[in-house]
Amino acid sequence: MLETKINVSFYGHVRQYHNIKEEIDANIHQVLESGQYVMGPMLKRFEQELAAYHGTKYAIGVGNGTDALWLTFKALGIGPGDECITTTNTFFATAEAIWFTGATAVFVDSDPRTNCIDPSKIEAAITPRTRMIVPVHLYGQCADMKAIRKIADKHNLKIVEDNAQAIGARGDGFKIAELSNAATISFIIQKNLGTFGDGGAIVTDDPEIDRIVRKLRNHGSDKRSCHSMGYNSRLDDLHAGVLSAKLKHIDHWNDLRRDWSARYTKGLVRAHNITLPFETPGYRHIYHLFVIETKKAEHRDQLLNFLNDEGIDAKCHYPIAIHQQEGYPWGQKARIAGPIPNSERNAACCVSLPMFPELTEEEVDYTIDRVLDWDRRAR
Numbered sequence: 001m002l003e004t005k006i007n008v009s010f011y012g013h014v015r016q017y018h019n020i021k022e023e024i025d026a027n028i029h030q031v032l033e034s035g036q037y038v039m040g041p042m043l044k045r046f047e048q049e050l051a052a053y054h055g056t057k058y059a060i061g062v063g064n065g066t067d068a069l070w071l072t073f074k075a076l077g078i079g080p081g082d083e084c085i086t087t088t089n090t091f092f093a094t095a096e097a098i099w100f101t102g103a104t105a106v107f108v109d110s111d112p113r114t115n116c117i118d119p120s121k122i123e124a125a126i127t128p129r130t131r132m133i134v135p136v137h138l139y140g141q142c143a144d145m146k147a148i149r150k151i152a153d154k155h156n157l158k159i160v161e162d163n164a165q166a167i168g169a170r171g172d173g174f175k176i177a178e179l180s181n182a183a184t185i186s187f188i189i190q191k192n193l194g195t196f197g198d199g200g201a202i203v204t205d206d207p208e209i210d211r212i213v214r215k216l217r218n219h220g221s222d223k224r225s226c227h228s229m230g231y232n233s234r235l236d237d238l239h240a241g242v243l244s245a246k247l248k249h250i251d252h253w254n255d256l257r258r259d260w261s262a263r264y265t266k267g268l269v270r271a272h273n274i275t276l277p278f279e280t281p282g283y284r285h286i287y288h289l290f291v292i293e294t295k296k297a298e299h300r301d302q303l304l305n306f307l308n309d310e311g312i313d314a315k316c317h318y319p320i321a322i323h324q325q326e327g328y329p330w331g332q333k334a335r336i337a338g339p340i341p342n343s344e345r346n347a348a349c350c351v352s353l354p355m356f357p358e359l360t361e362e363e364v365d366y367t368i369d370r371v372l373d374w375d376r377r378a379r
C-alpha cells in the first residue's frame with residue numbers, strides 16, 4: 001500500500017484552463033472586443049466548426065443540453081399522446097426533456113455490460129403511439145445504433161441521440177449523428193467538452209430540424225420583430241469562444257482519457273469485488289466517466305465512503321435511477337416496459353473514479369492502490 005495520502009479531485013477544469021489559457025483568453029478577448037455577445041460571429045464560427053467536427057450539415061448552439069433535447073423533440077413534432085422510449089439509468093434531463101413536450105416516457109432496460117439502452121428490449125415496448133427512441137451514449141460509449149436504426153426503420157420511428165457524454169466517441173462503422181435524426185450535446189463544464197458554465201448544441205443533417213430549432217431558440221423568430229411561440233435558449237458567444245478553443249484539443253483529450261482508462265483497467269483487473277467498464281469491440285469509448293460497479297449493492301456506499309475518506313473524490317453516476325426517485329413521475333406520463341434489472345443494478349452499484357485528461361500517474365496509481373486496499377478487506 002502507498003503510505004502517503006493525497007487528494008485526487010474528480011475534475012480538472014482549472015488545470016485544463018491553464019494548459020490552453022492563451023487560446024481561451026484570445027477567443028474571449030476577441031468576443032469582448034467585437035461588441036457582439038449574443039448570436040454574434042463567434043457563435044457562427046463555432047457552429048461551423050462543430051458541424052465540421054461531426055461531419056453534419058448543421059450545428060445549432062443552444063443554452064444547455066436539456067434544451068438541446070426538448071427543442072429537437074419539438075422540431076420533430078413530438079407532443080402529448082406520443083410515446084418516447086429511453087432508459088432510467090441516465091441523468092434526469094433525458095426523461096425531463098421528453099416530459100417537457102407533454103409526451104410519455106417509456107423506460108426499457110439497459111444492456112448489462114455497456115449500460116446503454118438494450119436494443120433487444122425495445123420492440124416489446126413499441127405501441128401504435130410510439131414515435132421516438134432516445135438512446136443515451138452513457139459514460140462516453142455509443143449505444144448500439146445499428147440495431148436501434150433497424151428497429152426505427154421497421155416501425156417508422158425517429159431517433160434522437162442524447163450525446164451529452166460522448167463527443168468524439170464512435171461506434172463500429174458509424175459516427176454519432178449518422179444513424180439518427182439528430183444528436184444533442186451538453187457543454188456544461190463537467191462534460192468532456194465543457195465551457196465555464198452552461199451550453200448545449202444539436203448536430204443534424206436535417207434542414208427542417210435546423211430551421212425550426214434556430215427559430216425556437218430565439219423566441220420563435222427568424223426575422224427581427226416577427227415572432228411565434230418559442231423560447232430563449234441561445235449559446236452565448238463567450239461560451240462559443242471557449243468551446244472553439246477547446247474543440248481543437250478534444251481528440252487528444254479523449255486519447256488521454258483512454259490512456260487513463262487502460263491504466264485503471266490494468267491496475268484493477270485483479271480486484272474481486274468490482275466489475276470494470278466494458279468497451280464494445282470496435283467502438284471508441286471516450287470515458288467521459290470511468291464507472292466501476294461493486295458486485296454487491298451493499299458494497300457501493302462502503303467503497304465510495306472509503307475512497308472519499310482516503311482523499312479521492314469518487315462519485316456516483318447515477319445513484320438513483322429516475323423511476324426510483326422520490327415523486328416519480330412528478331405528474332408526468334411514464335411507463336416502465338418490462339422488468340429493468342440492469343438499469344436498477346447499474347444505479348445501485350456504480351462508482352465513478354476520477355477521470356479527466358489532466359490526471360497524473362501518481363493520482364491514478366494512488367486511486368488504484370486504494371481501491372485494491374478496499375477490495376482486499378471487503379466483506
Ligand SMILES: Cc1ncc(COP(=O)(O)O)c(C=O)c1O
Pocket residue numbers: 064065066067090091093094136162164165185186187188198199200
Ligand atoms: C445524459 C445527459 N443528458 C442530458 C444532460 C443535460 O445537459 P445540461 O445539464 O447541459 O442541460 C446531461 C448533463 O447534464 C446528461 O448527462
